[in-house]
Amino acid sequence: MDGLRSYLFELEALGYLPAMFQYGFLINALVAALMIGPLLGGMGSLVVIKRLAFFSEAVGHAALTGIAIGILLGEPASHPFAALFSFCLIFALLLHWIKSRTAVPYDALVGVFLAVAIAMGAALLLYVARKVNIHILENVLFGSILTVQDRDLAILAVITVLCLVAMLRFGNRALVATLNPELARVRGIRVHLYDYAFVVLIALITVAAVKIAGAILVGAMLLIPATTARLVTRNVHQFFWTNILLSTGCCIAGILLPMLLELPVPTGASIVLLASVGFVAAVGFNRLRAAR
Numbered sequence: 664m665d666g667l668r669s670y671l672f673e674l675e676a677l678g679y680l681p682a683m684f685q686y687g688f689l690i691n692a693l694v695a696a697l698m699i700g701p702l703l704g705g706m707g708s709l710v711v712i713k714r715l716a717f718f719s720e721a722v723g724h725a726a727l728t729g730i731a732i733g734i735l736l737g738e739p740a741s742h743p744f745a746a747l748f749s750f751c752l753i754f755a756l757l758l759h760w761i762k763s764r765t766a767v768p769y770d771a772l773v774g775v776f777l778a779v780a781i782a783m784g785a786a787l788l789l790y791v792a793r794k795v796n797i798h799i800l801e802n803v804l805f806g807s808i809l810t811v812q813d814r815d816l817a818i819l820a821v822i823t824v825l826c827l828v829a830m831l832r833f834g835n836r837a838l839v840a841t842l843n844p845e846l847a848r849v850r851g852i853r854v855h856l857y858d859y860a861f862v863v864l865i866a867l868i869t870v871a872a873v874k875i876a877g878a879i880l881v882g883a884m885l886l887i888p889a890t891t892a893r894l895v896t897r898n899v900h901q902f903f904w905t906n907i908l909l910s911t912g913c914c915i916a917g918i919l920l921p922m923l924l925e926l927p928v929p930t931g932a933s934i935v936l937l938a939s940v941g942f943v944a945a946v947g948f949n950r951l952r953a954a955r
Contacts, residue, residue, distance in 0.1 A: 681923070683919075683922045691811040691812065691816060692811045692875070692918050692930070693918060693919075694816055695811050695815065695819055696917075697914075698816075699868075700911025700912070702822070702823060702826055703872065703884050703888070704903075704908070704909065704910035704911060705903065706826075706885060707884075707886060707910060708892070708902060709838075709841055709861060710885050711893055712899075713841050713861070716882075716886045717770060718755075718773050718865075719869075719881075719882045719886065720777065720883075720886070721754075721758065721773050721777040721882075722751055722758075722881075722882070723869055723879070723880070723881035723883075724777055724780045724879065725751050726751055726870070727781065727783075727788060728750055728784040729743070729747035729750030729751050730784075731783075731784060732750055732787065733747055735787065735790075747870050748866065751866040751869050752866040754776070754780065755862040755863075755865055755866045758773065759859065763855075805879060805929035805930075805931045807877075818870075823871075825867065826864060829860065833860070836857065838899070841857075842899075875914065875918075875930055875931065875934070876930070876931035876934060877931035877932075881931075884910070884914075884931075884938070887938040888906055888913055888941070891909055891945045892906035894942075894949055909941060913934050913938045913941065917933040917934030917935075917937050918930055918934075
């Protein structure tokens, strides 16, 4: 990272890049966006296909409780990764395990878990706010490019490699298990195993995206670009790659635009707002195409 930062600093000094590239934290944030954008796009496609948008939102809000538990256990308030990942993973696996062993409708079950996660997170964060700088909690909740450090990039790189290996090695089988579970079982694909692997990946990506998007808006970053891509594409291949491009583009633009316009907007909020504008444009485009 030091070499990349030095190279970009030189380009900025020579006038080839805008003045904002003199800041190391911006370069860190852009590198993080280039890694987390494709992850959110690839996983968001499966979230929409499997109709698990509410599930990803619940796991994202579970990060609130994980962060608070980490701070209570003595982890640094700016990166309580151990508790964050552990709680999100336990939360997601428990929700999926109960789903297969109860007659309660899935949306109702996720709603219960979501409410519990928000209530626990609110109660614990209110308590830990007395012990830490409240601005640190704001950065964790809503995302901030100022908090992305080399340690965060290293963790994100590990998660990116794990997810890419899993997608390249098992992506086709996972897609078959998602689109047609009965056909997958006939072909010898263990659908339940892929469902649990999907849950683990959601937890990993949630942890990875907290620094950029914030714990509250991670679910929206998984959902909105994928929904937009679904509106403007005609097949699964187009849907998958369009979603990756949209997600990555929103992450990068959501970081750069507030800097260019000098707006005091959290990174996560700007990314989600840009993605929402894209969704509205896609809806309008579809209506116009249908009218013609």
